[in-house]
Amino acid sequence: MNEQATKTRAYHVVGTPRPKVDAYGKVTGRALYADDIMLPRMLYGRLLRSPHPHARIISIDTHRALDLPGVVAIITGEDLPQKFGILPSSQDEYALAIDKVRYVGDPVAAIAALDPETLDEAIKLIHVEYEVLPALMSIEEALAHPDVKINDEARIGNIHKSVSYEFGDMEAGFAEADYIREDWLFYEGNNHAPIEEHACVASWEPNPSDPVGGKLTLWSSTQTPHYVHREVSKVLKLPQSHVRIIAPNIGGGFGGKSDPFSHEICACELSRRTGRPVKISCTREEVFLTHRGRHPVKMWIKTGVKKDGTLTAMHFRSFLDGGAYGSYGVATTYYTGALQTVTYKLPCYKFEGMRIFTNKPPCGPKRGHGTTQPRFAVEVHLDKIAHDLGLDPVEFRQHNLIEPYTRTVNGLRVTSCALDKCLKEVVERSGWKEKRSKQASNLNGQSSPIRRGLGLAASSYICGAGKPIYWNDMPHSAVQIRLDRGGGVTVYCGSTDIGQGSTSVLAYIVAEELGIQPEHIHLETADTTLTPVDLGSYSSRVTFMAGNAAIAAARKLREQLLTVAAERLKVPVEHLEAADNHIYDERDPGVSLPFVKVVQLAEARFGALVSAGSYTPPEGIHGDYKGAGVGPSPAYSYSTCVAQVAVDVETGELVVEKLWLAHDIGQSINPLLVAGQVEGGAYMGYGEAVMEQQVFRKGLHKIPSLLDYKLATTLDTPEIETILVEEPDNEGPFGGKEAGQGPLNPVIPAIANAVFAAVGVRIDATPITPDKILQALKDASSTRAVRPQVPPIKAPSPWPTRLITWTPPEEMLQIETNGTNGTVVRVPEKGGVA
Template sequence: MTHDSAYTVIGRPFPKVDAYAKVTGRALYADDISLPRMLYARLLRSPHPHARIRSVDVQRALELPGVVAILTGEDLPRKYGILPSSQDEYALAVERVRYVGDPVAAVAALDEETLDEALKRIQVDYEILPALMSIDEALAHPEIKIHEETRVGNIHKAVSYEFGDLEAGFAAADEVFEDWFFYEGNNHAPIEEHACVANWEPIPHDPIGGKLTLWSSTQTPHYVHREVSKVLDLPQSHIRVIAPHVGAGFGGKSDPFSHEICTAELARRTGRPVKLTCTREEVFLIHRGRHPVKMWIKTGVKRDGTLTAMHFRSFLDGGAYGSYGIATTYYTGALQTVTYALPCYKFEGMRLFTNKPPCGPKRGHGTTQPRFAVEVHLDKVAYALGIDPITLRKRNLIAPYTRTVNGLRVTSCALDVCLDRVVERSNWHAFQQSKQAQETSTTLRRGQGVAASAYICGAGKPIYWNDMPHSAVQIRLDRGGGVTVYCGATDIGQGSTSVLALIVAEELGIEPGRIHMETADTTLTPVDLGSYSSRVTFMAGNAAIVAARALKEQLMTVVAERLGVPMERLVAAGEMIYDEHDPGRAMSFLKAIQMAEARFGALVAAGSYTPPEDIHGDYKGAGVGPSPAYSYSACVAQVAVDVETGELTVEKLWLAHDVGKALNPVLVAGQVEGGAYMGYGEAVMEQQVFRKGRHKIPSLLDYKLATTLDTPEIETILIEHPDAEGPFGGKEAGQGPLNPVIPAIANAIYNAVGVRLDETPMTADKLLRALKAAAGARVIPPTVASVAVPDPWPTRLVRWAPDSVKGGKQ
């Protein structure tokens, strides 16, 4: 990729600003923090998936030397949750536990050995209750309510929407296809476990008594700040939340967690710093990972492959608590329309409570499961109609700068180019022709499959709906030439801090090394809603541009006067500000700062970003799915299947991603390849397995993750069609590239051996059963059982006409 000469910094492959600190071990993570007189904490967790708590006796534990404090549910009686509509968790269980791992008590002690003994001494009297461990069980037993507050059985959320005339759409079809799919849940498995340190500083004569500082491995310090304030009944002005270096999150650190709240309260009660670091088993137990989802699709199609209608149902296994689940439910249906043009569309979604760890957002939040289902379904349609799968997809692509049937505004879209590139690089057409003469002397059969997808560049609405900015950035210039950027966004390894430094450097015409970054500190930095939904580059990036341009105007004002040059002719680049008509007339960046400070005083500017209001429809529920822009991806996977053993080898992935503009091509390529790696793991091996109510494999020894030796070759293709509203044209790259990988592998399996796997993970045993069944052996093929769909659907149907979109057609 060649560097765009229009920029001096943007488009260049700079290393991450924190790379040296990380590779040399200088970077401090939450568990590295150690304060004088620090105590250690741990949570006692339920061994039962569902039980009533009769009593909790902590007396013997309190008598143990070295135990300083113990909390139980009665000490923290306020409910909390990330969404205002799902405030259903207690920091410590009150009256009932709902999954193996639900926290019951919190202990602070002088050392970790004492903690172990103290937890053994706490006596909890449980009354065991029936546990519901699947979607079907939760639907079949409405009398066993996991939450008494649910209106109908164990249904956490049910939605029903119809856009356009569905009946007419199906009537216009030449063929109608139906399928069931299942996507298994899986865990984020970040390198760093969840950890936090809390410190309470007494303040004499303060009516509150002191201030709390909480360092936590979190993606959302702003929302942790809010929920800690609520549960501890402390003013937000007396709480400071800092996210130090975070060793990955992938969505798993987006919730406020009980360990953060308990550690904060233990610090307040003891007057001493308290640290709590979760074990790897606890990371699996507190989960918040990918929802298991069953999906049904019915699609009407013309003989030439044109889509006429789609009806999509999703059933989500939400686990024990709400988390982001309401949003996830909407996401499973709302975004089908931004990839392919659908003239009419009906979506019914339902999230159910079960007695498993609560599910939440994982990379590709709510879109990965339906993308698998839709892309495999469309592949079946293409083969049934005798149409090349590429041709069918290209015939139905959403057009750029348009509105979807459910009112979502689409800006730039280069999905057609993405498909063209992966077809070209993989030699798709030549491969399909050569398959006719495929060798039969070995047991290996090769195939290629394709899939496409889209993803958001940040949610159009905040979690708590308000009119305030979604992101804000402050920049300070000092008279020594230093530049400090303050932003509340958390860098969880994706490189967001580096991207912000590049954006500010480009605007001010300086090298990124001059910039000091202060991030993710609720006292020092302005509010940013968090590192989720691929929002940081687009939203914080735009906010940084606004702040940098305000400062640049002050610099240009004084330089223009001193040099006698009109401001519009001045250029900032290479640490200088100069006349573009006569580059010899110039002033150094340092001198410009000093002159500007003499004129204007302290040089500080702020910028903010709020998405446009006209990016969604005007019906209830339209707030989940809209985004200021969408990224697009296409993937071709090549696989080899051993027909005797069912062993699957993914040989290569070609992945093209419409990134808008690659602000740093090395970081973008790394994100695309990371998404491909994660998608590959979910496709062929990752799964959360439960037996008798317990997580069967809560360790990295047993939970299967792809290693570098497993991972296929990945060819990354960055498609640059700048988006007019993105920072320097940039769009997201962190989550979208994952989504087409899983269905591309599934479709390649069919292309190789002629059998379909409609569920994940696609393991050798399932593939071998499918092959044997196809060959006529008396085995049960792997099939997805249908869900007993409630009749009537337990919520009101919302009908909405596309021509009533807010703001009209774009």
């Protein structure tokens, strides 16, 4: 169900439900994915991966494999000695391991052969001699054995990154509290499980007259062609001008295709060595072994609150199991603490985060990057506080909501915020008060083993990161538009559509500005040679940033079109409107010109009609302390969820019957796509809450296949009622904000809180499985002391990093937001520092 809680002004294209512009090709199978690409003389490649979680490489013998007929080339780590990584601070991976392997699946050699069958034989003939080393498979083990060094990038022992920040007077904040509570919680890691596995095709085009020797093209299933372009160029020591990265159709990413990967680099090098195209398609097991999924995180929270529910201080600690390499881990560590202040007013806040290397596949970003785990912890923790103090969990949250157009205690600028409206919507739609009243009156079918309960949670998320991965002053996104004299419109943008519909959004936005239909627009995207730079599809940035860039480019052309139309129609420009493939006098729509005629007039006047627009987040949206670059965003979206569950107290079976999910979208560019994204987030959050987990035994992934890794099906997924709350944001394209990641975050804690409402026990670790529920019920009924569900971690003391304290200066309290029309809106500060 999709309903809009509020309505904004009507547009011709924006705000109307429409199919994706690429829908037909995808549903008919015409869309081309990386594994579909077949080139003349193409070879097939594969990576030999380590069977050990931790071992030193003594030797690699490839002679027998090279002698096998059909094998064309084999490379090892010595052939690619340049380290790489997505973050400049975590350049800690080799395309092929050189000194040692650090997880089961770490690649050690790459083969190119005439056919896949030859690869099957050849890979068995490569002999690798290992010296097996102790494997550290958990946060606790890695902290307890600092002498067993997993990654040389670790600063102390196996600690990859540790941060400590304090905002406000924490001692005074806790002293002001009437009640203080502490909790430990744990969020299990899980995998993205996209329908399409990772795949790529590399093609080296030799050119003896070129001093470099040729040019390289790589087609890859990637969310970040710009960053793959950078890393391939670096590792292969090729000028970036000689490397072209193309992202074809992508069959899902969810963050799992945001890193540069070994198979991409190896395919490129094998192609360069053989002079033939090389395809490497990962198996499903390899997708699980490559991973980059959600970090397992242990969290400790201490919060002070007054009797009336006012929060006075929060101290939050996170311990991240990062796996063997850095990936996005430094950013993830910051994200686990940076955004607590964006949802609720916190006058005092302290965050300590620590990422630890373990002998598992490296973890990275997954939908809701770094914020999903702490959102679960904070919302369950606050629900406990409300219960302890006898406060209504809805009123408790409403009392502490962040206000729009304000600054947080850690210096983040908040623009629009419809969180209060989202709360009111889910409470009303779910019948919260009536159903909770029945539960309190013991009218919940106590004679039956089935108990029902409602739980609630709120959350926030970013609309793109305020800083790029490599800090610079260049735009984060750019769009070019070309009009031809036949009325054709071509839009060029480097963004990658990973299924979320970002390419369609570009078409809607340009169509709205130029007054044409989206179907009339041709789109060229995600090609580093043809399109301007876009930093990638991550952090829910594409609609917001590429959308603003598209508006900037389209308005330059619109101005030219209206100028010549005004002259021909003898109508003032300010009275002209563009819609339905015409430019017309809004006072007398019969006075009009077809779009194609206006284009011809404009080309005759101005020459070739080409324009470019770009977007860079505004300055001053964050503090000036080290680490302030993670967390700021040009705008934040907000979501709330109510979950209704049924729990069988005899079997522990948990059924999520319905989810009510309200999302602050700003302005829907296409409400049909927004609802799909919200429901997709709800589905994924439900799966993470009740079943998904990436677990290991004796160094091996226990369930590296979709036959064993539990994913929710359509039969499992609960009914979802989606509520779009539209309150346009001055910064967003036509007021729009993100919808791809934020709606996932409140679902997991809402389900956890609903379980407590149903059966009176807390499950403080995900996933919430029947065995955990039964154990909690057993512990609650036992006369013995209840054991902690999530044992504390013995952290190094003192915290191994410098404490940073910071308070926003007075000049930061004046909030400025930049509208898409270039105007600056100054909004008085409401209530000082939040």
